[in-house]
Amino acid sequence: xxxxxxxLACLALYQNWDKLQNWLQxxxxxxxxxxxxxxxQWCGYCAKAREQLAADRVAYREVDIEKDAAGxxxxxxxxxxxxxLLNIKGTxxxxxxxxxxxxxx
Numbered sequence: 001x002x003x004x005x006x007x008l009a010c011l012a013l014y015q016n017w018d019k020l021q022n023w024l025q026x027x028x029x030x031x032x033x034x035x036x037x038x039x040x041q042w043c044g045y046c047a048k049a050r051e052q053l054a055a056d057r058v059a060y061r062e063v064d065i066e067k068d069a070a071g072x073x074x075x076x077x078x079x080x081x082x083x084x085l086l087n088i089k090g091t092x093x094x095x096x097x098x099x100x101x102x103x104x105x
Contacts, residue, residue: 017069035060035105038075038085045096049084052098058105 037053037060039046053060063071065083075085078092086093088104 033089034087035089036087037062038065038071038078038080038087039083040064040066043083046084048096049086049101052096052101056102056105 035053035058037046037049039049039062041064050062063075065072065075065080078085078087080094082095084096086101086104088101091104093100093104
């Protein structure tokens with residue numbers, strides 16, 4: 001009986017692991033004036049956004065939404081449906097748009 005209860009507890013933890021991680025390590029909210037890039041490693045448009053930020057010499061913080069559960073939760077909270085999602089000083093830019101990026105700096 002104890003083994004079954006332990007097994008059920010482990011299964012419950014496994015199914016809710018992302019919620020548990022968010023509770024233990026809440027998503028870091030962006031600071032006013034900060035540039036945050038929500039991206040993945042495989043995304044071509046994310047790579048273009050990185051190149052654009054580097055070319056414009058803009059300091060930014062990148063959040064890989066596939067590797068960071070708290071970052072993924074923040075991405076979803078911002079209405080993220082696809083990558084890249086940029087939060088430039090409070091202005092959200094969905095997708096790669098160099099003109100909108102430069103206008104928001």
